[in-house]
Amino acid sequence: MSMDRPIDGIDGRTEPGPGRSPAGAVPGARIVLDNVVKSFTSAGSAKSVLALKDVSLSIEDGAFVALLGPSGCGKTTILRLVNGLILPDSGTVRVSGKAPAPGPNAGFVFQSFRLIPWTNVLGNVAFALSATRLSGAEKTERARRYVELVGLGRFAEAYPSELSGGMKQRVALARALATEPDILLMDEPFASIDAQTRELMQIELMRLWTMRRSVALFVTHSVDEAILLADKIVLMGPRPGRILEVIDVGLERPRWSYDLRAHPRYIELRNYLWERIRDLVMNDPGSDFYGRDLGVMSSSGRSD
Amino acid sequence: MIALYRLAFLGLLIFLWWVASINVGRNLVPSPLATFQAAQVMIGEGRLATALWDSLSIYLSGYAMAIVVAIPIGVAMGAFRVLGKTVELYLYGLAATPRVAFIPLVIVLLGLGFEAKVFIVFLGAIMPILINTYAGVLDADEELIEMARSVGLRRTRIFVQIVLPSAVPFVIVGLRLGATIGLINTVVAELYTAVRGLGGLLAIYGNTFRMAEYFVVVLTLAAIGIVVTEALRYLETRLGRWRKAA
Numbered sequence: 001m002s003m004d005r006p007i008d009g010i011d012g013r014t015e016p017g018p019g020r021s022p023a024g025a026v027p028g029a030r031i032v033l034d035n036v037v038k039s040f041t042s043a044g045s046a047k048s049v050l051a052l053k054d055v056s057l058s059i060e061d062g063a064f065v066a067l068l069g070p071s072g073c074g075k076t077t078i079l080r081l082v083n084g085l086i087l088p089d090s091g092t093v094r095v096s097g098k099a100p101a102p103g104p105n106a107g108f109v110f111q112s113f114r115l116i117p118w119t120n121v122l123g124n125v126a127f128a129l130s131a132t133r134l135s136g137a138e139k140t141e142r143a144r145r146y147v148e149l150v151g152l153g154r155f156a157e158a159y160p161s162e163l164s165g166g167m168k169q170r171v172a173l174a175r176a177l178a179t180e181p182d183i184l185l186m187d188e189p190f191a192s193i194d195a196q197t198r199e200l201m202q203i204e205l206m207r208l209w210t211m212r213r214s215v216a217l218f219v220t221h222s223v224d225e226a227i228l229l230a231d232k233i234v235l236m237g238p239r240p241g242r243i244l245e246v247i248d249v250g251l252e253r254p255r256w257s258y259d260l261r262a263h264p265r266y267i268e269l270r271n272y273l274w275e276r277i278r279d280l281v282m283n284d285p286g287s288d289f290y291g292r293d294l295g296v297m298s299s300s301g302r303s304d
Numbered sequence: 305m306i307a308l309y310r311l312a313f314l315g316l317l318i319f320l321w322w323v324a325s326i327n328v329g330r331n332l333v334p335s336p337l338a339t340f341q342a343a344q345v346m347i348g349e350g351r352l353a354t355a356l357w358d359s360l361s362i363y364l365s366g367y368a369m370a371i372v373v374a375i376p377i378g379v380a381m382g383a384f385r386v387l388g389k390t391v392e393l394y395l396y397g398l399a400a401t402p403r404v405a406f407i408p409l410v411i412v413l414l415g416l417g418f419e420a421k422v423f424i425v426f427l428g429a430i431m432p433i434l435i436n437t438y439a440g441v442l443d444a445d446e447e448l449i450e451m452a453r454s455v456g457l458r459r460t461r462i463f464v465q466i467v468l469p470s471a472v473p474f475v476i477v478g479l480r481l482g483a484t485i486g487l488i489n490t491v492v493a494e495l496y497t498a499v500r501g502l503g504g505l506l507a508i509y510g511n512t513f514r515m516a517e518y519f520v521v522v523l524t525l526a527a528i529g530i531v532v533t534e535a536l537r538y539l540e541t542r543l544g545r546w547r548k549a550a
Protein backbone atom coordinates (compact mmCIF):
# COMPACT_ATOMS: atom_id res chain seq x y z
CA MET A 1 0.00 0.00 0.00
CA SER A 2 1.56 3.29 -1.04
CA MET A 3 1.61 6.27 1.27
CA ASP A 4 1.64 8.95 -1.42
CA ARG A 5 -1.82 10.08 -0.42
CA PRO A 6 -1.63 12.89 2.12
CA ILE A 7 -3.81 12.14 5.11
CA ASP A 8 -4.76 14.86 7.54
CA GLY A 9 -3.63 14.55 11.10
CA ILE A 10 -2.19 11.05 10.72
CA ASP A 11 1.38 11.91 11.44
CA GLY A 12 1.23 11.68 15.20
CA ARG A 13 4.88 12.53 15.57
CA THR A 14 4.31 16.12 14.54
CA GLU A 15 0.83 16.79 15.79
CA PRO A 16 0.62 17.32 19.55
CA GLY A 17 -1.95 15.00 21.02
CA PRO A 18 -2.98 15.09 24.66
CA GLY A 19 -0.14 13.77 26.79
CA ARG A 20 2.08 12.26 24.16
CA SER A 21 5.21 10.40 25.16
CA PRO A 22 8.14 9.32 23.01
CA ALA A 23 7.39 6.26 20.89
CA GLY A 24 10.98 5.42 20.06
CA ALA A 25 13.22 2.75 21.54
CA VAL A 26 14.44 3.53 25.04
CA PRO A 27 17.32 1.25 26.00
CA GLY A 28 16.90 -0.46 29.36
CA ALA A 29 13.12 -0.77 29.19
CA ARG A 30 11.56 -4.20 29.72
CA ILE A 31 10.26 -4.52 26.17
CA VAL A 32 12.03 -2.75 23.32
CA LEU A 33 11.08 -2.86 19.66
CA ASP A 34 13.54 -1.04 17.44
CA ASN A 35 12.64 -0.32 13.82
CA VAL A 36 10.81 -3.58 13.45
CA VAL A 37 9.62 -4.60 9.99
CA LYS A 38 7.49 -7.68 9.49
CA SER A 39 5.73 -8.87 6.36
CA PHE A 40 3.73 -12.00 5.62
CA THR A 41 3.27 -13.93 2.42
CA SER A 42 0.04 -15.84 2.53
CA ALA A 43 -0.01 -19.32 1.05
CA GLY A 44 -1.05 -19.40 -2.58
CA SER A 45 -0.40 -15.72 -3.18
CA ALA A 46 2.83 -14.17 -4.36
CA LYS A 47 1.98 -10.79 -2.84
CA SER A 48 3.27 -10.08 0.62
CA VAL A 49 1.51 -7.95 3.25
CA LEU A 50 3.51 -5.43 5.23
CA ALA A 51 2.11 -6.13 8.70
CA LEU A 52 4.50 -3.80 10.55
CA LYS A 53 6.58 -0.97 9.11
CA ASP A 54 9.38 0.63 11.15
CA VAL A 55 7.83 0.02 14.54
CA SER A 56 9.75 1.33 17.54
CA LEU A 57 8.34 1.08 21.03
CA SER A 58 9.60 0.86 24.60
CA ILE A 59 7.66 -0.39 27.57
CA GLU A 60 8.91 -0.05 31.13
CA ASP A 61 8.36 -2.55 33.90
CA GLY A 62 4.99 -2.57 35.54
CA ALA A 63 3.25 -0.66 32.77
CA PHE A 64 -0.16 -1.58 31.42
CA VAL A 65 -0.06 -0.72 27.73
CA ALA A 66 -2.97 -0.90 25.34
CA LEU A 67 -2.38 -1.41 21.62
CA LEU A 68 -5.33 0.33 20.01
CA GLY A 69 -6.29 0.41 16.36
CA PRO A 70 -8.63 -0.96 13.72
CA SER A 71 -8.12 -4.55 12.57
CA GLY A 72 -5.20 -5.29 10.31
CA CYS A 73 -2.79 -2.77 11.81
CA GLY A 74 -0.41 -5.36 13.20
CA LYS A 75 -1.48 -5.54 16.85
CA THR A 76 -1.44 -9.32 17.03
CA THR A 77 1.82 -9.38 15.12
CA ILE A 78 3.45 -7.22 17.81
CA LEU A 79 2.35 -9.65 20.53
CA ARG A 80 3.67 -12.63 18.60
CA LEU A 81 6.98 -10.86 18.05
CA VAL A 82 7.28 -9.98 21.75
CA ASN A 83 6.51 -13.59 22.66
CA GLY A 84 9.21 -14.81 20.27
CA LEU A 85 6.72 -16.86 18.26
CA ILE A 86 7.85 -15.11 15.09
CA LEU A 87 10.97 -13.18 14.12
CA PRO A 88 11.09 -9.70 12.57
CA ASP A 89 12.28 -9.31 8.97
CA SER A 90 14.52 -6.50 10.13
CA GLY A 91 14.97 -4.44 13.28
CA THR A 92 15.23 -5.92 16.75
CA VAL A 93 12.91 -7.10 19.48
CA ARG A 94 14.33 -7.27 23.01
CA VAL A 95 12.67 -8.47 26.15
CA SER A 96 14.62 -8.05 29.39
CA GLY A 97 17.60 -7.24 27.18
CA LYS A 98 17.46 -10.51 25.24
CA ALA A 99 15.86 -11.80 22.08
CA PRO A 100 12.52 -13.21 23.27
CA ALA A 101 11.83 -16.94 23.36
CA PRO A 102 8.43 -18.49 24.10
CA GLY A 103 8.14 -19.96 27.58
CA PRO A 104 6.77 -19.48 31.07
CA ASN A 105 8.22 -15.97 31.37
CA ALA A 106 5.42 -14.61 29.24
CA GLY A 107 1.73 -15.40 29.44
CA PHE A 108 -0.36 -15.13 26.28
CA VAL A 109 -4.13 -14.76 26.21
CA PHE A 110 -5.16 -15.45 22.64
CA GLN A 111 -8.04 -13.84 20.83
CA SER A 112 -9.85 -17.14 20.38
CA PHE A 113 -9.52 -18.87 23.73
CA ARG A 114 -7.42 -21.76 22.42
CA LEU A 115 -8.32 -24.19 25.16
CA ILE A 116 -7.43 -27.85 24.76
CA PRO A 117 -10.85 -29.46 24.22
CA TRP A 118 -9.97 -32.91 25.58
CA THR A 119 -8.54 -31.60 28.84
CA ASN A 120 -10.55 -30.17 31.73
CA VAL A 121 -10.20 -26.66 33.17
CA LEU A 122 -7.54 -27.68 35.66
CA GLY A 123 -5.56 -29.50 32.98
CA ASN A 124 -5.76 -26.53 30.64
CA VAL A 125 -4.37 -24.19 33.27
CA ALA A 126 -1.71 -26.71 34.32
CA PHE A 127 -0.68 -27.01 30.67
CA ALA A 128 0.91 -23.57 30.91
CA LEU A 129 3.29 -25.03 33.51
CA SER A 130 4.46 -27.83 31.17
CA ALA A 131 7.81 -26.19 30.51
CA THR A 132 8.50 -25.20 34.13
CA ARG A 133 10.53 -27.11 36.68
CA LEU A 134 7.59 -27.53 39.04
CA SER A 135 6.77 -31.05 40.20
CA GLY A 136 3.49 -32.65 39.22
CA ALA A 137 1.91 -31.92 42.59
CA GLU A 138 3.11 -28.32 42.52
CA LYS A 139 1.67 -27.85 39.04
CA THR A 140 -1.73 -29.14 40.13
CA GLU A 141 -1.66 -27.01 43.27
CA ARG A 142 -0.68 -23.89 41.32
CA ALA A 143 -3.24 -24.54 38.59
CA ARG A 144 -5.95 -25.02 41.19
CA ARG A 145 -5.01 -21.74 42.87
CA TYR A 146 -5.37 -19.80 39.62
CA VAL A 147 -8.58 -21.57 38.71
CA GLU A 148 -9.95 -20.41 42.07
CA LEU A 149 -8.54 -16.95 41.52
CA VAL A 150 -10.60 -16.46 38.37
CA GLY A 151 -13.64 -17.80 40.18
CA LEU A 152 -13.92 -21.19 38.48
CA GLY A 153 -13.17 -23.41 41.48
CA ARG A 154 -16.43 -25.29 41.02
CA PHE A 155 -15.66 -25.94 37.35
CA ALA A 156 -12.13 -27.29 37.74
CA GLU A 157 -13.17 -30.69 36.38
CA ALA A 158 -15.36 -29.33 33.57
CA TYR A 159 -14.37 -29.60 29.92
CA PRO A 160 -14.18 -26.47 27.74
CA SER A 161 -17.26 -27.55 25.77
CA GLU A 162 -19.27 -27.25 28.98
CA LEU A 163 -18.28 -23.63 29.62
CA SER A 164 -19.74 -20.32 28.48
CA GLY A 165 -17.64 -17.85 26.50
CA GLY A 166 -16.92 -15.77 29.59
CA MET A 167 -15.83 -18.83 31.54
CA LYS A 168 -13.55 -19.97 28.73
CA GLN A 169 -12.00 -16.53 28.77
CA ARG A 170 -11.36 -16.87 32.49
CA VAL A 171 -9.64 -20.20 31.92
CA ALA A 172 -7.46 -18.62 29.25
CA LEU A 173 -6.62 -15.80 31.65
CA ALA A 174 -5.84 -18.22 34.49
CA ARG A 175 -3.58 -20.17 32.13
CA ALA A 176 -1.67 -17.02 31.18
CA LEU A 177 -1.31 -15.95 34.81
CA ALA A 178 -0.43 -19.37 36.23
CA THR A 179 3.26 -19.20 35.38
CA GLU A 180 3.38 -15.85 37.21
CA PRO A 181 5.02 -14.30 34.16
CA ASP A 182 6.96 -11.06 33.88
CA ILE A 183 5.03 -10.22 30.76
CA LEU A 184 1.35 -10.60 30.09
CA LEU A 185 0.27 -10.49 26.45
CA MET A 186 -3.45 -10.24 25.79
CA ASP A 187 -4.99 -10.22 22.32
CA GLU A 188 -8.50 -8.72 22.36
CA PRO A 189 -9.31 -11.06 25.23
CA PHE A 190 -12.79 -9.68 25.79
CA ALA A 191 -13.80 -9.03 22.18
CA SER A 192 -15.98 -12.12 21.84
CA ILE A 193 -17.86 -12.01 25.15
CA ASP A 194 -21.02 -10.10 25.93
CA ALA A 195 -20.97 -6.54 27.27
CA GLN A 196 -21.86 -7.31 30.90
CA THR A 197 -19.39 -10.14 31.21
CA ARG A 198 -16.79 -7.94 29.55
CA GLU A 199 -17.17 -5.22 32.17
CA LEU A 200 -16.87 -7.75 34.98
CA MET A 201 -13.84 -9.30 33.34
CA GLN A 202 -12.17 -5.91 32.97
CA ILE A 203 -12.54 -5.28 36.70
CA GLU A 204 -11.37 -8.84 37.38
CA LEU A 205 -8.32 -8.36 35.19
CA MET A 206 -7.41 -5.13 36.96
CA ARG A 207 -7.76 -6.84 40.34
CA LEU A 208 -5.51 -9.74 39.28
CA TRP A 209 -3.01 -7.47 37.61
CA THR A 210 -2.65 -5.13 40.60
CA MET A 211 -1.97 -8.16 42.79
CA ARG A 212 1.17 -8.82 40.84
CA ARG A 213 2.12 -6.03 38.49
CA SER A 214 3.78 -7.48 35.43
CA VAL A 215 4.18 -5.67 32.15
CA ALA A 216 0.89 -5.98 30.34
CA LEU A 217 0.44 -5.57 26.60
CA PHE A 218 -3.26 -5.49 25.91
CA VAL A 219 -4.63 -5.45 22.36
CA THR A 220 -8.02 -3.91 21.82
CA HIS A 221 -9.98 -2.04 19.22
CA SER A 222 -12.24 -0.50 21.83
CA VAL A 223 -11.36 3.07 22.76
CA ASP A 224 -13.20 2.82 26.09
CA GLU A 225 -11.49 -0.40 27.07
CA ALA A 226 -8.09 1.12 26.29
CA ILE A 227 -8.73 4.21 28.46
CA LEU A 228 -10.26 2.12 31.21
CA LEU A 229 -7.35 -0.26 31.56
CA ALA A 230 -4.13 1.29 30.31
CA ASP A 231 -1.37 3.55 31.59
CA LYS A 232 -0.35 4.14 28.01
CA ILE A 233 -2.23 3.81 24.76
CA VAL A 234 -0.29 2.94 21.62
CA LEU A 235 -2.41 4.13 18.71
CA MET A 236 -1.78 2.15 15.55
CA GLY A 237 -2.78 2.52 11.92
CA PRO A 238 -3.21 -0.05 9.12
CA ARG A 239 -1.73 -0.70 5.67
CA PRO A 240 1.09 -0.72 6.49
CA GLY A 241 0.75 -1.45 10.21
CA ARG A 242 2.52 1.27 12.15
CA ILE A 243 2.49 3.23 15.40
CA LEU A 244 0.90 6.65 15.10
CA GLU A 245 1.41 7.89 18.61
CA VAL A 246 1.76 6.87 22.23
CA ILE A 247 -0.50 8.58 24.73
CA ASP A 248 -0.21 8.70 28.52
CA VAL A 249 -3.63 8.10 29.99
CA GLY A 250 -2.91 9.81 33.32
CA LEU A 251 -6.06 8.72 35.11
CA GLU A 252 -5.83 7.64 38.73
CA ARG A 253 -6.18 4.02 39.80
CA PRO A 254 -8.28 2.28 40.85
CA ARG A 255 -10.54 3.63 38.18
CA TRP A 256 -13.67 2.01 39.54
CA SER A 257 -13.62 4.12 42.68
CA TYR A 258 -14.94 7.16 40.79
CA ASP A 259 -17.15 7.84 37.82
CA LEU A 260 -14.53 7.52 35.13
CA ARG A 261 -16.80 8.29 32.23
CA ALA A 262 -17.60 11.73 33.67
CA HIS A 263 -13.95 12.62 34.24
CA PRO A 264 -12.83 15.51 31.97
CA ARG A 265 -9.62 13.66 31.10
CA TYR A 266 -11.61 10.58 30.05
CA ILE A 267 -13.86 12.65 27.83
CA GLU A 268 -10.94 14.51 26.31
CA LEU A 269 -9.04 11.28 25.54
CA ARG A 270 -12.08 9.51 24.23
CA ASN A 271 -12.98 12.31 21.83
CA TYR A 272 -9.41 12.64 20.67
CA LEU A 273 -8.94 8.90 20.05
CA TRP A 274 -12.28 8.62 18.28
CA GLU A 275 -11.36 11.50 16.03
CA ARG A 276 -8.08 9.86 15.14
CA ILE A 277 -9.55 6.44 14.50
CA ARG A 278 -12.40 7.86 12.45
CA ASP A 279 -9.95 9.71 10.23
CA LEU A 280 -7.87 6.56 9.94
CA VAL A 281 -10.73 4.33 8.92
CA MET A 282 -12.27 6.86 6.55
CA ASN A 283 -8.99 7.57 4.80
CA ASP A 284 -7.90 3.94 4.53
CA PRO A 285 -8.74 2.70 1.03
CA GLY A 286 -8.66 -0.86 2.43
CA SER A 287 -11.43 -0.13 4.91
CA ASP A 288 -15.14 -0.77 4.44
CA PHE A 289 -15.84 2.78 5.56
CA TYR A 290 -13.46 4.45 3.10
CA GLY A 291 -14.79 7.85 2.08
CA ARG A 292 -17.95 7.62 4.16
CA ASP A 293 -19.02 10.15 6.74
CA LEU A 294 -18.78 8.42 10.07
CA GLY A 295 -19.78 11.41 12.17
CA VAL A 296 -22.65 9.44 13.70
CA MET A 297 -20.39 6.64 14.81
CA SER A 298 -18.21 8.58 17.18
CA SER A 299 -20.76 8.36 19.94
CA SER A 300 -21.66 4.74 19.54
CA GLY A 301 -18.76 2.63 20.64
CA ARG A 302 -16.79 0.72 18.04
CA SER A 303 -14.44 1.44 15.19
CA ASP A 304 -15.13 -1.57 13.03
CA MET B 305 -35.65 -46.14 25.60
CA ILE B 306 -33.58 -46.53 22.43
CA ALA B 307 -33.02 -50.19 23.35
CA LEU B 308 -36.79 -50.66 23.35
CA TYR B 309 -37.12 -49.04 19.91
CA ARG B 310 -34.33 -51.24 18.63
CA LEU B 311 -36.07 -54.36 19.90
CA ALA B 312 -39.33 -53.26 18.32
CA PHE B 313 -37.52 -52.64 15.04
CA LEU B 314 -35.97 -56.10 15.26
CA GLY B 315 -39.48 -57.46 15.69
CA LEU B 316 -40.56 -55.60 12.57
CA LEU B 317 -37.61 -56.98 10.60
CA ILE B 318 -38.40 -60.54 11.67
CA PHE B 319 -42.03 -59.98 10.71
CA LEU B 320 -41.04 -58.74 7.24
CA TRP B 321 -38.69 -61.69 6.92
CA TRP B 322 -41.52 -64.01 7.81
CA VAL B 323 -43.81 -62.34 5.23
CA ALA B 324 -41.08 -62.68 2.62
CA SER B 325 -40.51 -66.33 3.46
CA ILE B 326 -44.20 -67.07 2.85
CA ASN B 327 -44.45 -65.13 -0.39
CA VAL B 328 -41.10 -65.79 -2.06
CA GLY B 329 -41.15 -69.47 -1.46
CA ARG B 330 -39.40 -71.59 1.11
CA ASN B 331 -36.60 -72.61 -1.24
CA LEU B 332 -35.16 -69.12 -1.47
CA VAL B 333 -36.06 -67.41 1.78
CA PRO B 334 -36.29 -69.72 4.80
CA SER B 335 -38.77 -68.86 7.51
CA PRO B 336 -37.48 -67.44 10.78
CA LEU B 337 -38.47 -70.63 12.54
CA ALA B 338 -36.66 -72.89 10.08
CA THR B 339 -33.58 -70.71 10.43
CA PHE B 340 -33.78 -70.88 14.20
CA GLN B 341 -34.01 -74.69 14.08
CA ALA B 342 -31.09 -74.88 11.66
CA ALA B 343 -29.06 -72.71 14.06
CA GLN B 344 -29.85 -75.06 16.94
CA VAL B 345 -28.65 -78.04 14.95
CA MET B 346 -25.47 -76.27 13.78
CA ILE B 347 -24.66 -75.10 17.27
CA GLY B 348 -25.39 -78.54 18.70
CA GLU B 349 -23.04 -80.24 16.22
CA GLY B 350 -20.36 -77.64 17.00
CA ARG B 351 -20.11 -76.80 13.31
CA LEU B 352 -20.94 -73.14 13.81
CA ALA B 353 -18.45 -72.72 16.67
CA THR B 354 -15.62 -74.26 14.65
CA ALA B 355 -16.31 -72.04 11.66
CA LEU B 356 -16.74 -68.98 13.86
CA TRP B 357 -13.45 -69.62 15.60
CA ASP B 358 -11.71 -70.14 12.24
CA SER B 359 -13.05 -66.87 10.87
CA LEU B 360 -12.56 -64.85 14.01
CA SER B 361 -8.93 -65.86 14.40
CA ILE B 362 -8.26 -64.82 10.79
CA TYR B 363 -10.26 -61.63 11.10
CA LEU B 364 -8.80 -60.46 14.39
CA SER B 365 -5.20 -61.38 13.46
CA GLY B 366 -5.42 -59.51 10.16
CA TYR B 367 -7.16 -56.54 11.74
CA ALA B 368 -4.67 -56.32 14.63
CA MET B 369 -1.76 -56.46 12.17
CA ALA B 370 -3.34 -53.71 10.12
CA ILE B 371 -3.71 -51.49 13.21
CA VAL B 372 -0.16 -52.11 14.38
CA VAL B 373 1.27 -51.27 10.96
CA ALA B 374 -1.11 -48.51 9.83
CA ILE B 375 -1.10 -46.20 12.83
CA PRO B 376 2.70 -45.75 13.09
CA ILE B 377 3.02 -45.21 9.32
CA GLY B 378 0.14 -42.72 9.31
CA VAL B 379 1.65 -40.87 12.26
CA ALA B 380 5.10 -40.82 10.64
CA MET B 381 3.64 -39.50 7.39
CA GLY B 382 1.91 -36.70 9.27
CA ALA B 383 4.93 -35.91 11.40
CA PHE B 384 7.34 -35.69 8.49
CA ARG B 385 5.54 -33.68 5.85
CA VAL B 386 8.02 -34.49 3.08
CA LEU B 387 7.55 -38.20 3.65
CA GLY B 388 3.77 -37.76 3.69
CA LYS B 389 3.68 -35.66 0.54
CA THR B 390 5.96 -38.14 -1.25
CA VAL B 391 4.03 -41.27 -0.36
CA GLU B 392 0.41 -40.10 -0.22
CA LEU B 393 -0.19 -40.17 -3.98
CA TYR B 394 0.74 -43.86 -4.23
CA LEU B 395 -1.22 -44.65 -1.13
CA TYR B 396 -4.40 -43.16 -2.51
CA GLY B 397 -3.82 -45.09 -5.73
CA LEU B 398 -3.37 -48.32 -3.81
CA ALA B 399 -6.43 -47.63 -1.69
CA ALA B 400 -8.53 -47.25 -4.84
CA THR B 401 -7.37 -50.58 -6.29
CA PRO B 402 -9.78 -53.42 -5.44
CA ARG B 403 -7.91 -55.65 -3.03
CA VAL B 404 -9.38 -58.74 -4.72
CA ALA B 405 -6.90 -57.99 -7.49
CA PHE B 406 -4.09 -59.05 -5.17
CA ILE B 407 -5.56 -62.39 -4.17
CA PRO B 408 -3.93 -64.50 -6.90
CA LEU B 409 -0.59 -62.92 -6.00
CA VAL B 410 -1.15 -63.60 -2.30
CA ILE B 411 -1.96 -67.23 -3.06
CA VAL B 412 1.21 -67.62 -5.09
CA LEU B 413 3.26 -66.10 -2.30
CA LEU B 414 1.58 -67.46 0.84
CA GLY B 415 -0.46 -70.43 -0.33
CA LEU B 416 -4.07 -71.11 0.64
CA GLY B 417 -3.78 -71.40 4.40
CA PHE B 418 -4.07 -69.22 7.47
CA GLU B 419 -1.26 -66.79 6.54
CA ALA B 420 -2.72 -66.01 3.14
CA LYS B 421 -6.14 -65.32 4.64
CA VAL B 422 -4.79 -63.12 7.39
CA PHE B 423 -2.82 -61.19 4.81
CA ILE B 424 -5.91 -60.59 2.67
CA VAL B 425 -7.74 -59.21 5.73
CA PHE B 426 -4.69 -57.11 6.56
CA LEU B 427 -4.64 -55.67 3.03
CA GLY B 428 -8.25 -54.63 3.29
CA ALA B 429 -8.15 -53.12 6.76
CA ILE B 430 -4.85 -51.25 6.57
CA MET B 431 -5.74 -48.50 4.08
CA PRO B 432 -8.64 -46.76 5.82
CA ILE B 433 -6.77 -46.81 9.15
CA LEU B 434 -3.59 -45.46 7.59
CA ILE B 435 -5.26 -42.74 5.54
CA ASN B 436 -7.44 -41.56 8.42
CA THR B 437 -4.54 -41.50 10.87
CA TYR B 438 -2.55 -39.44 8.39
CA ALA B 439 -5.47 -37.05 7.85
CA GLY B 440 -5.95 -36.75 11.62
CA VAL B 441 -2.35 -35.80 12.25
CA LEU B 442 -2.47 -33.22 9.45
CA ASP B 443 -5.71 -31.78 10.79
CA ALA B 444 -4.25 -30.67 14.14
CA ASP B 445 -5.31 -27.16 15.09
CA GLU B 446 -2.58 -24.64 14.20
CA GLU B 447 -3.84 -22.25 16.87
CA LEU B 448 -3.51 -24.86 19.61
CA ILE B 449 -0.03 -25.67 18.35
CA GLU B 450 0.94 -22.02 18.58
CA MET B 451 -0.51 -21.88 22.08
CA ALA B 452 1.67 -24.83 23.05
CA ARG B 453 4.72 -23.14 21.51
CA SER B 454 3.94 -20.01 23.48
CA VAL B 455 3.92 -22.05 26.69
CA GLY B 456 7.47 -23.10 25.83
CA LEU B 457 6.99 -26.67 24.61
CA ARG B 458 9.30 -28.12 22.00
CA ARG B 459 8.26 -29.87 18.81
CA THR B 460 8.28 -33.42 20.13
CA ARG B 461 6.13 -32.64 23.16
CA ILE B 462 3.74 -30.55 21.08
CA PHE B 463 3.39 -33.53 18.78
CA VAL B 464 2.68 -35.91 21.64
CA GLN B 465 0.47 -33.60 23.70
CA ILE B 466 -1.45 -31.70 21.02
CA VAL B 467 -1.14 -33.29 17.58
CA LEU B 468 -1.63 -36.96 18.48
CA PRO B 469 -4.64 -36.50 20.77
CA SER B 470 -6.39 -34.36 18.17
CA ALA B 471 -5.91 -37.18 15.64
CA VAL B 472 -7.73 -39.74 17.82
CA PRO B 473 -11.26 -39.17 16.43
CA PHE B 474 -9.93 -39.64 12.89
CA VAL B 475 -8.10 -42.81 13.88
CA ILE B 476 -11.30 -44.23 15.32
CA VAL B 477 -13.19 -43.53 12.10
CA GLY B 478 -10.39 -45.37 10.30
CA LEU B 479 -10.63 -48.27 12.74
CA ARG B 480 -14.34 -48.54 12.10
CA LEU B 481 -13.96 -48.55 8.32
CA GLY B 482 -11.07 -50.99 8.64
CA ALA B 483 -13.17 -53.32 10.78
CA THR B 484 -15.91 -53.45 8.16
CA ILE B 485 -13.59 -54.00 5.22
CA GLY B 486 -11.61 -56.52 7.25
CA LEU B 487 -14.75 -58.58 7.86
CA ILE B 488 -15.67 -58.48 4.18
CA ASN B 489 -12.17 -59.58 3.28
CA THR B 490 -12.34 -62.43 5.79
CA VAL B 491 -15.24 -63.92 3.87
CA VAL B 492 -13.65 -63.13 0.52
CA ALA B 493 -10.44 -64.84 1.64
CA GLU B 494 -12.34 -67.93 2.79
CA LEU B 495 -14.15 -68.12 -0.53
CA TYR B 496 -11.06 -67.66 -2.70
CA THR B 497 -8.47 -69.69 -0.78
CA ALA B 498 -8.96 -72.93 1.16
CA VAL B 499 -12.73 -72.98 1.76
CA ARG B 500 -13.16 -72.91 5.54
CA GLY B 501 -14.70 -70.85 8.29
CA LEU B 502 -17.92 -68.89 7.93
CA GLY B 503 -17.08 -68.03 4.33
CA GLY B 504 -16.57 -71.72 3.68
CA LEU B 505 -19.98 -72.55 5.16
CA LEU B 506 -21.54 -69.86 2.98
CA ALA B 507 -20.05 -71.52 -0.09
CA ILE B 508 -21.19 -75.01 0.91
CA TYR B 509 -24.76 -74.09 1.90
CA GLY B 510 -25.14 -71.65 -0.96
CA ASN B 511 -24.13 -74.23 -3.56
CA THR B 512 -26.45 -76.85 -2.11
CA PHE B 513 -29.40 -74.48 -1.61
CA ARG B 514 -29.63 -75.16 2.12
CA MET B 515 -31.00 -71.71 2.70
CA ALA B 516 -31.86 -71.98 6.40
CA GLU B 517 -28.26 -72.87 7.26
CA TYR B 518 -27.08 -70.24 4.83
CA PHE B 519 -29.11 -67.62 6.68
CA VAL B 520 -27.64 -68.69 10.00
CA VAL B 521 -24.15 -67.96 8.65
CA VAL B 522 -25.21 -64.58 7.26
CA LEU B 523 -26.74 -63.62 10.59
CA THR B 524 -23.59 -64.70 12.43
CA LEU B 525 -21.50 -62.44 10.21
CA ALA B 526 -23.88 -59.56 10.87
CA ALA B 527 -23.58 -60.21 14.59
CA ILE B 528 -19.77 -60.02 14.40
CA GLY B 529 -20.06 -56.72 12.56
CA ILE B 530 -22.37 -55.32 15.22
CA VAL B 531 -20.18 -56.45 18.12
CA VAL B 532 -17.01 -54.99 16.62
CA THR B 533 -18.47 -51.62 15.61
CA GLU B 534 -20.25 -51.27 18.97
CA ALA B 535 -16.98 -52.00 20.78
CA LEU B 536 -15.31 -49.26 18.74
CA ARG B 537 -18.14 -46.91 19.45
CA TYR B 538 -17.76 -47.58 23.16
CA LEU B 539 -14.05 -46.79 22.83
CA GLU B 540 -14.94 -43.59 21.00
CA THR B 541 -17.30 -42.35 23.70
CA ARG B 542 -14.79 -43.25 26.40
CA LEU B 543 -12.07 -41.25 24.65
CA GLY B 544 -14.44 -38.48 23.64
CA ARG B 545 -15.95 -37.77 27.06
CA TRP B 546 -14.87 -34.15 26.65
CA ARG B 547 -17.34 -33.61 23.85
CA LYS B 548 -20.60 -32.10 24.90
CA ALA B 549 -23.19 -34.82 25.32
CA ALA B 550 -25.56 -34.41 22.37
Ligand SMILES: Nc1ncnc2c1ncn2[C@@H]1O[C@H](COP(=O)(O)OP(=O)(O)O)[C@@H](O)[C@H]1O
Pocket residue numbers: 040041042049050051070071072073074075076077078241
Ligand atom coordinates in the same frame (compact mmCIF):
# COMPACT_ATOMS: atom_id res chain seq x y z
N1 LIG C 1 0.23 -15.48 9.42
C1 LIG C 1 -0.12 -14.53 8.55
N2 LIG C 1 -0.14 -14.79 7.23
C2 LIG C 1 -0.49 -13.85 6.34
N3 LIG C 1 -0.83 -12.60 6.66
C3 LIG C 1 -0.84 -12.26 7.95
C4 LIG C 1 -0.48 -13.20 8.97
N4 LIG C 1 -0.57 -12.59 10.16
C5 LIG C 1 -0.96 -11.32 9.90
N5 LIG C 1 -1.12 -11.12 8.59
C6 LIG C 1 -1.52 -9.85 7.96
O1 LIG C 1 -0.79 -8.81 8.58
C7 LIG C 1 -1.63 -7.71 8.86
C8 LIG C 1 -1.63 -7.42 10.34
O2 LIG C 1 -2.20 -8.52 11.01
P1 LIG C 1 -2.49 -8.56 12.56
O3 LIG C 1 -1.23 -8.37 13.30
O4 LIG C 1 -3.23 -9.83 12.82
O5 LIG C 1 -3.44 -7.30 12.74
P2 LIG C 1 -4.43 -6.95 13.94
O6 LIG C 1 -4.15 -7.89 15.05
O7 LIG C 1 -4.12 -5.53 14.27
O8 LIG C 1 -5.81 -7.08 13.41
C9 LIG C 1 -3.00 -8.05 8.32
O9 LIG C 1 -3.14 -7.47 7.04
C10 LIG C 1 -2.98 -9.56 8.21
O10 LIG C 1 -3.78 -9.98 7.16
Ligand SMILES: [Mg+2]
Pocket residue numbers: 075076077111187
Ligand atom coordinates in the same frame (compact mmCIF):
# COMPACT_ATOMS: atom_id res chain seq x y z
MG1 LIG D 1 -5.53 -9.34 15.82
